[in-house]
Amino acid sequence: IYKMWEEGGYFRPSNDPNKPNFDPAKKPFVISIPPPNVTGELHIGHVMFVAMEDLMIRYHRMKGVPTLWVPGTDHAGIATQLQVEKDLLRTEEVTREELGREKFVERVWSWKEKYHSIITSQIRQIGASCDWERERFTLDEGLSKAVREAFVRLYEKGLIYRGPRLINWSPGLKTAVSDLEVEYSEEPGKLYYFKYMLSGSDPLTETGEYIPVATTRPETILADTAVAVHPEDERYKKFIGAKVVVPMLGRQIPVIADDYVTREFGTGALKITPGHDPNDYAVGQRHGLPVLSMLDREAKVTETGGPYAGLDRFACREKLWNDMKAAGLVIKEEQYTINVPRSQRGGEIVEPMISEQWFVKIEPLAKPALEAVRDGRIKIIPERFEKVYYNWLENIKDWCISRQLWWGHRIPVWYCDDCGKQTCTRTDPLACAHCGSKNIHQDPDVLDTWFSSGLWPFSTLGWPEETPDYKYFYPTTMMETAYDILFFWVARMIMDGLEFTGRVPFETVYLHGLVRTEEGQKMSKSKGTGVDPLPVMAEFGTDALRFTLLVGSTPGNDSSISLKKVEGNRNFANKIWNAGRFVISAINSLAPGSAQRTDDLTEWTLADSWIWARLETLVREVERLFQVYQYGEAGRQIYEFFWSDFADWYVEVAKLQMAAGGERSFNTAQTLARILDISLRLLHPITPFVTEELWGHLRGALLTSPLAELAKDWPEALIIASWPEPRPEETWQAAKVADFALVQDTVRSIRNLRAEKKVSPARRIPATIAGGGKTAVLKEQAGIIAALAGLDPSLLSILVSPPAKPENSIALVAGQVEIYIPLSGMIDLDAERARIGKELAETQVQIDRLEKLLGSDFANKAPQVVVQKERERLAAFKDTAGKLDSQLKG
């Protein structure tokens, strides 16, 4: 099977027009998604991705659409670096700095190989495959080229700039992280109140004038460059323009007025630290304040901090505060809940710091990206995420793209040591483009993971080259991912796609929900709450896990994985297998060379017609649901059909029909085979393994049977078989379905009675059935009714209406028929009267309800189809009520 996929260009674009997957005349289905990340840690959430995409791919594949599933990795990811650093530290006690870039990168590649083998085996087990050889080629050469091209283009358009900006600094990782990578958590903290003394005032005297200020991060006092008050604040108005003294440092800074200050909060006066707070930075820009930095790359105090230089940020906080206490500058401390910014990767507290970084001007990219979704060129499923998308893009800030790491695409900018200017080119420059000096050095930073990932839909297809792959497969069709990555990745791919290719990168974004643990927790590596799918697959089977994930979820909604559910779906897989075994044994039991295939309706029994009609309805429904991405509902309907209709009812009837032998058994085996075949095709995208295996056996059995004709055109494997064609409903179908439903109702009500009266299942009982208008149908089905309801066929009489009510019988009403079961010694007249009376009352409630409904405006205003349906139901209830009434009297 894998070989067929590969030869069919299942995963990679195939440039060979002779290969079956490459049909220039057909619009291909392309899905864009990376497999699990390179750190090799896999949890069930990853299975969700791959299973959902595999479903989509298989479905289109079976429909004859050329398909392509482009795998990628987060090859340049910070996660990779962290993982490797962790391993290095553990095994060799070497730090990033000690190793140096070159050796470090080499080491990462060696880890990457190791992880790939894990990932590959894991992906294979859930029904996919990856061509890592080509992948690696693409990553090493093709993608790097694309990233370079993208950067240079933006640079040349003036959309990339370098500047001092306040960024989120991660002291542990020693790199900038983007706003999106920062998470805030509410934690207990303190609000520190202290005195900003007016210049010349003495804190230790009564007359010392000061401005009270509150802060949550006292250590940043060392980098304060102003104190701000509201311009209208009566308390502090008089100080505006005056100078105050920075505690312990003695620097003089101005008191300024700014609307930004909230008079009601804290003391109403605000210390301004442009170097360590984004809002203060903005205030500082407005007032032309200097920017001081009191922390270095490792979050240790710089020389700005004077006597505190060299201290860790938290140690500094403590010492400074104690010193201030001693100096009489402290007012009070207050318990206060603060929002602490923490790094998404690692969890340490992030410091806002001023730093030279590279940025992308985002607005020119964001506008077209907004338009693309607004005008419907890109559709997001479920729709509500479009609002989230708009909201984010409308308020987006420039994107910090530089990272101070080794592992990643390096920023292709060289600085001239002589003239100081920048050179940014598509190939590595040997000299400065401005002065020709050969004293140039490359920027040490690498690009944010998402810079390269954003190019992914086209960079993997060969862009910027106009390769055949790119021309044929781009734009892609479907982007399938979890909703939590909408901003990180999806939005950036859209922006990049429009910017670099002028086209949307994909037409549809399908967002699945997050898979949570049984307790509803988010699966997370750092919290250790991830559920390893491999043991689950080992215990219950991959199909069971896939079915659980795909059918147990609705687009964009989270779902909890529970082993109970997986177990239930394992049972379903088992049911498929066993039903299949039955069908195959039925085929094998046919006498060789007996009869010919027939399409003559009259040769079919009611059950044959019924199951066929039900199946055709199912095919139509599944197709409709797949079109609107309702995979879960489609799966549920297939489950329902296969278990309840096919296995519980049709197979039971088929046993009787097989026993009849001759033509009947021949036709029955044929129906069993055809229903099973199509069911397996419908199920294949969801549970590929059991269906593939079983279908192979089915095909083998058919080909060596008198029914060989049936499987003559089937391909060698289900994965390349065709998808069932939905057909319009035929006129005979509704009547057959209704007739069989009557048989089912009759059987059920007898079974019900037997259970209630505790009649042994082994005991064959007599019955008289008054069939009314349906007598002919029931007579024809007498054998089935008798067998399924445990009746004695020789004591079963089916009449239009019995000449007299049978004596000593329990009377049942099932739809249009009345059933009399003589059960001597088991009849309690009072109890029977009560039972029938209760049924009659329930029926009467329905009659009253419907009469009222039909007597209201409903009859005039509702669509006539709906009204007609209600009228028919009313008639049926009246019929039932009449029968119950006469039974009560009898």
Add this chain to the structure above:
RNA sequence: GGGCGCGUAGCUCAGCCGGUUAGAGCGCAUCACUCACAUUGAUGAGGUCGGGGGUUCGAGCCCCUCCGCGCCCACCA
């Protein structure tokens, strides 16, 4: 502070963007291993769809409001 989602049977969730008497799985109760399947079959109990109001011939679904959860974004010292 802004936005989004959820609340349906004891539990976990469907209910496909207004149309039968609201469904499934698990769990529970009773019965049955001659049967392709005990990873099974048969039968049954169980819900005033979070509360209130409104629109409509008709509301689990649409509108308003309240209550209880959860998530995302922004980050006022």
